[in-house]
Amino acid sequence: xxxxxxxxLLASRPSGEPGADNFxxxxxxxxxxxxxxxxxxxxxxxxxxxxxxxxxxxxxxAQPQPLNEVMxxxxxxxxxxxxxxxxxxxxxxxxxxxxxxxxxxxxSQRGVLQKVDTTHVPLSAYLGAVGMxxxxxxxxxxxxIAPKAGETVVVSxxxxxxxxxxxxxxxxxxxxVVGIAGGADKCRYVVDELGFDAxxxxxxxxxxxxxxxxxxxxxxxxxxxxxxxxxxMILDAVMLRANAFSRVAMCGMIAGYxxxxxxxxxxxxxxxxxxxxxxxxxxxxxxxWPEALKELGTLVATGRLKYRESVAQGLENAPEAxxxxxxxxxFGKQLVKLI
Amino acid sequence: xxxxxxxxLLASRPSGEPGADNFxxxxxxxxxxxxxxxxxxxxxxxxxxxxxxxxxxxxxxAQPQPLNEVMxxxxxxxxxxxxxxxxxxxxxxxxxxxxxxxxxxxxSQRGVLQKVDTTHVPLSAYLGAVGMxxxxxxxxxxxxIAPKAGETVVVSxxxxxxxxxxxxxxxxxxxxVVGIAGGADKCRYVVDELGFDAxxxxxxxxxxxxxxxxxxxxxxxxxxxxxxxxxxMILDAVMLRANAFSRVAMCGMIAGYxxxxxxxxxxxxxxxxxxxxxxxxxxxxxxxWPEALKELGTLVATGRLKYRESVAQGLENAPEAxxxxxxxxxFGKQLVKLI
Numbered sequence: 001x002x003x004x005x006x007x008x009l010l011a012s013r014p015s016g017e018p019g020a021d022n023f024x025x026x027x028x029x030x031x032x033x034x035x036x037x038x039x040x041x042x043x044x045x046x047x048x049x050x051x052x053x054x055x056x057x058x059x060x061x062a063q064p065q066p067l068n069e070v071m072x073x074x075x076x077x078x079x080x081x082x083x084x085x086x087x088x089x090x091x092x093x094x095x096x097x098x099x100x101x102x103x104x105x106x107x108s109q110r111g112v113l114q115k116v117d118t119t120h121v122p123l124s125a126y127l128g129a130v131g132m133x134x135x136x137x138x139x140x141x142x143x144x145i146a147p148k149a150g151e152t153v154v155v156s157x158x159x160x161x162x163x164x165x166x167x168x169x170x171x172x173x174x175x176x177v178v179g180i181a182g183g184a185d186k187c188r189y190v191v192d193e194l195g196f197d198a199x200x201x202x203x204x205x206x207x208x209x210x211x212x213x214x215x216x217x218x219x220x221x222x223x224x225x226x227x228x229x230x231x232x233m234i235l236d237a238v239m240l241r242a243n244a245f246s247r248v249a250m251c252g253m254i255a256g257y258x259x260x261x262x263x264x265x266x267x268x269x270x271x272x273x274x275x276x277x278x279x280x281x282x283x284x285x286x287x288x289w290p291e292a293l294k295e296l297g298t299l300v301a302t303g304r305l306k307y308r309e310s311v312a313q314g315l316e317n318a319p320e321a322x323x324x325x326x327x328x329x330x331f332g333k334q335l336v337k338l339i
Numbered sequence: 340x341x342x343x344x345x346x347x348l349l350a351s352r353p354s355g356e357p358g359a360d361n362f363x364x365x366x367x368x369x370x371x372x373x374x375x376x377x378x379x380x381x382x383x384x385x386x387x388x389x390x391x392x393x394x395x396x397x398x399x400x401a402q403p404q405p406l407n408e409v410m411x412x413x414x415x416x417x418x419x420x421x422x423x424x425x426x427x428x429x430x431x432x433x434x435x436x437x438x439x440x441x442x443x444x445x446x447s448q449r450g451v452l453q454k455v456d457t458t459h460v461p462l463s464a465y466l467g468a469v470g471m472x473x474x475x476x477x478x479x480x481x482x483x484i485a486p487k488a489g490e491t492v493v494v495s496x497x498x499x500x501x502x503x504x505x506x507x508x509x510x511x512x513x514x515x516v517v518g519i520a521g522g523a524d525k526c527r528y529v530v531d532e533l534g535f536d537a538x539x540x541x542x543x544x545x546x547x548x549x550x551x552x553x554x555x556x557x558x559x560x561x562x563x564x565x566x567x568x569x570x571x572m573i574l575d576a577v578m579l580r581a582n583a584f585s586r587v588a589m590c591g592m593i594a595g596y597x598x599x600x601x602x603x604x605x606x607x608x609x610x611x612x613x614x615x616x617x618x619x620x621x622x623x624x625x626x627x628w629p630e631a632l633k634e635l636g637t638l639v640a641t642g643r644l645k646y647r648e649s650v651a652q653g654l655e656n657a658p659e660a661x662x663x664x665x666x667x668x669x670f671g672k673q674l675v676k677l678i
Contacts, residue, residue, distance in 0.1 A: 053611075231607065250610045263602035268570065271589045271618035279610035
């Protein structure tokens, strides 16, 4: 076991678009576990859009990421030393290990570290389809959109970890599912591999009228549910096609993460169409995770919930992979492989 | 009984702000009731913001008002001739009589005409606090905002028929209630007569920062519920003060009725604050009217739900009164007295 733990800290807060210089790679000494503690070697680090919000100082999803501390993030790994009776060396675990190669945690705190079964589900999936992104998809779809069979559900960022799961969960429930993604490759994947009914390449539709027209073609009976991962013009275009009593689950607004608010063009459509728009953060609904993870795990284990991963190699490449994610350069769940 | 019925028709659709020339006063012959029919002399006509939406051709709340037909509208009146066994001459009734002095209706259709009891509730109140505006207030407050005791509820157009009822219903439920209204007189009325905890005069706050600052002072613990009657800058200012898990009942957006959509400045706050924004039209929730009317009628009869009326005299003055309503010139429920 190496005695050094490499870590990435938040070195400064971005003004506008973040860059590699907002991060700093450092080496820290690695301690042996104390009583109740567990040392985990992280195998995969999860990169997620919410981290962009944490980089800001102001009010966002949650507390800002403190400066000069290890960047927050979900991890999966293996126990390499334990002084906690519930964890053995070799156990596979999921936790919030952050952007570092090892984590030393007090595992007696409930929920900090969870053992996972990798017999039928790959370890990395616990950061994606059977982890936070999967539960995010499940919550927004099942608890906010609540589609009936035959309704039409639209999903933005459809080839991503969350969007892909939303669409497949909606198909399981008998909905017509239309994705929105950037580029022909992603759209082909969304339709051919994930089984969506259609996918719109937003890069081919640069203005509201064009995108709204494409939605009209893809959703001949209008839009009953929309899972919002993006914001900006895509939301405006979907609202123009929204049916009476349609529901919008607002999960992310990547388009606005860099500080400039992007207005909603026609909020009166909320009234005209009697829409419901609801924002949510999945970590505030922990009571539903077991139900969600059960469905997601079963679907992955039986091959009915598919996903793709973009894997960067090595901790030192995490910042660049994260910046790419914010620009939509990933294809599927963005991970960093640390081992 | 006169043999002539004066009526106001929609003569043309407005482009932008409507004017008196969009309406036309005509005289029509008055027929005796046929089998099953009832002739009602309308005592009061209700003027409501939703009528502006009906004047447009495009998609709005409902079907557009047809050209050269009697303007739609709620009325209360008295049966003056009846060939329907359920209605007697002298019965007081509420219905959708439209902008005219008499209505001849097939009263066998369920819900077209309803008898009302004026022992403890004045006839005109069935167009206001114990009518559509009251039920609108009730639905948005009880079914969407659902305030808990101690929460803060903000109401725009607070001196109006809907807004005034929202605030008083919220007070009954133990909420702190802050109104927004135009002018010192209206604000005084909202606090002194209706019992709101505070009222902000939006005319004293011409920009977002100023209005948002006034809201911060009036709502030291933030905003948990907002009843939206106006749209535009007021909604933006409230969203800046919204608490986590706050709810917005979107009932009207007068600010945008003239066709120009007014953007929502910072929709990402829906996500940041995990808000729920829901539009509704009270006529789509008829199953809840009995429950709502029971509470509203009891509160009015016992003096715990107060309201004010702006009464224009004579059918010929209805267009002007309606245009004034759209500009906020009314003070309380806008009626036209026809008798």
